[in-house]
Amino acid sequence: MIKNDATLALSKTEMKEYGYKVIDAIVEHFETQSNKLPVALATREEMDHTFLEQAPELGADADEVLEFVLQKVMTKSSIVSHPKMYSFVPGPSNYISTMADTLATGFNVFSGGWTASPAAAEIEIVTMNWLLGLFGFPTKKGGGIFTSGGSMANLTAIVTARQVKCGEDFSKAVIYLSDQAHSSNIKAIRIAGFSRKQIRIIPTDSEFKFALNKLKNAIAKDRLKGLQPFCLIATAGTTNTGTVDPLAAMAKICKSEDIWFHIDGAYGAAAVLSEKGKKALKGIEKADSLTVDPHKWFFQPYEIGCLLVRNHKWLKSTFTEKPEYLRDVEGNPSEINFFDHGIELTRRFRALKFYMSIKTFGLKEFRKAISYNIEIAEATESYLRKSPNWEVTSPATLAVINFRYNPIGNQLSEKKLDALNQYISKKMVASNESMLVTTVLNKQVVLRMCLINPRTTFQDIKETLEMCEQFAEEKPLT
Numbered sequence: 135m136i137k138n139d140a141t142l143a144l145s146k147t148e149m150k151e152y153g154y155k156v157i158d159a160i161v162e163h164f165e166t167q168s169n170k171l172p173v174a175l176a177t178r179e180e181m182d183h184t185f186l187e188q189a190p191e192l193g194a195d196a197d198e199v200l201e202f203v204l205q206k207v208m209t210k211s212s213i214v215s216h217p218k219m220y221s222f223v224p225g226p227s228n229y230i231s232t233m234a235d236t237l238a239t240g241f242n243v244f245s246g247g248w249t250a251s252p253a254a255a256e257i258e259i260v261t262m263n264w265l266l267g268l269f270g271f272p273t274k275k276g277g278g279i280f281t282s283g284g285s286m287a288n289l290t291a292i293v294t295a296r297q298v299k300c301g302e303d304f305s306k307a308v309i310y311l312s313d314q315a316h317s318s319n320i321k322a323i324r325i326a327g328f329s330r331k332q333i334r335i336i337p338t339d340s341e342f343k344f345a346l347n348k349l350k351n352a353i354a355k356d357r358l359k360g361l362q363p364f365c366l367i368a369t370a371g372t373t374n375t376g377t378v379d380p381l382a383a384m385a386k387i388c389k390s391e392d393i394w395f396h397i398d399g400a401y402g403a404a405a406v407l408s409e410k411g412k413k414a415l416k417g418i419e420k421a422d423s424l425t426v427d428p429h430k431w432f433f434q435p436y437e438i439g440c441l442l443v444r445n446h447k448w449l450k451s452t453f454t455e456k457p458e459y460l461r462d463v464e465g466n467p468s469e470i471n472f473f474d475h476g477i478e479l480t481r482r483f484r485a486l487k488f489y490m491s492i493k494t495f496g497l498k499e500f501r502k503a504i505s506y507n508i509e510i511a512e513a514t515e516s517y518l519r520k521s522p523n524w525e526v527t528s529p530a531t532l533a534v535i536n537f538r539y540n541p542i543g544n545q546l547s548e549k550k551l552d553a554l555n556q557y558i559s560k561k562m563v564a565s566n567e568s569m570l571v572t573t574v575l576n577k578q579v580v581l582r583m584c585l586i587n588p589r590t591t592f593q594d595i596k597e598t599l600e601m602c603e604q605f606a607e608e609k610p611l612t
């Protein structure tokens with residue numbers, strides 16, 4: 135008789151007590167996060183000192199391990215859902231989706247194939263249809279897939295574009311993107327097997343938009359050289375400035391040149407839910423493929439990205455392989471196996487949190503939150519413009535604004551202004567009071583706020599700006 139007592143199981147009472155402690159900790163975090171300091175900094179040395187050990191041969195008390203994690207791990211992670219988290223792209227999240235993720239993990243739903251979970255596949259189909267509809271994509275023919283994030287969605291897009299436009303031989307293929315495109319695109323292009331010689335980085339104009347004339351020149355020159363322009367990547371909401379490229383004009387170029395049109399909307403696409411955003415995103419419906427990143431401005435917890443395509447067959451013809459051990463699960467073509475539509479076989483049930491949060495709050499609630507974000511960024515812009523101390527570098531666009539400290543009448547050189555703004559950011563981050571870091575625009579060091587947290591108030595922003603002014607005044611200006 136083979137007997138096993140290593141089942142990795144807890145008793146029902148133990149599971150409940152442990153689970154309630156976890157939920158209590160999460161709820162406490164949701165309740166108190168705004169009053170905590172958003173920035174958590176630590177050195178490798180400090181972290182090694184806390185955590186470094188050999189994998190223990192013998193286990194410890196579950197509560198003690200949990201307590202250790204709550205005390206030492208969670209407190210040393212910056213709070214990306216904090217109202218004063220302005221940098222990178224914040225992750226405002228929401229509680230319903232948090233619980234949905236817990237359910238998906240708790241039931242360990244396999245979201246790869248229809249046979250393993252028809253309901254998970256159906257919910258991915260349904261939520262994908264919602265997204266196709268929101269972006270004006272064909273809902274019958276169109277398709278898509280949830281990924282871990284925007285980077286994976288962009289990779290899925292590039293591989294699909296390569297397959298559909300070039301087939302097996304892509305040695306002459308050329309791909310175009312702007313100097314404001316997100317770095318994940320270059321990463322994806324490199325992973326997909328293209329050399330740097332096949333990538334054209336086109337400059338942007340004074341408003342950080344794709345320079346169309348330069349793009350047309352580049353395409354024409356490449357054709358003269360006997361190369362194959364095959365893919366153009368536009369950005370709908372650049373990470374730096376929120377800028378939307380001239381989508382409709384770019385779509386036209388793609389159509390006449392037979393080029394795949396990918397739009398990276400990882401940051402900005404969700405703005406389609408607001409009136410202003412919808413206007414700014416005009417032309418987004420013309421893409422062949424579109425990256426959306428629900429763990430950004432759709433307020434989902436990590437990880438959920440999404441790729442939409444005009445024709446679902448493109449995904450299937452790119453990613454289907456037929457190994458013997460999967461032959462019994464092929465099924466009816468309408469019953470989608472998402473492992474045939476993307477890179478991953480085993481996939482967590484990402485669609486559930488998107489589904490449950492939209493069912494619970496309704497699209498209206500999302501529309502209100504996103505409209506509020508856009509408006510508060512615009513209010514910040516007018517506040518800065520009216521101040522003698524601040525200069526707006528790029529106006530509020532899809533809730534992103536860039537500015538710098540540059541008080542009127544000062545005699546500082548550009549170099550000194552750069553140093554001053556860098557100093558303000560450094561002092562701010564070191565104070566842990568708010569996450570406000572710099573970026574570089576027009577060769578100037580500027581401060582950047584990405585205001586997609588619906589719990590960020592104008593008062594929060596004012597407090598942060600006043601703190602910046604204090605730091606600046608303390609610094610000797612020599």
Ligand SMILES: *Cc1c(COP(=O)(O)O)cnc(C)c1O
Nearest residue numbers: 283284285316318373398400401
């Ligand atoms: C954030 C972002 C990405 C990458 O998405 P991840 O979810 O971080 O992988 C790609 N493109 C743009 C424009 C982004 O803002």
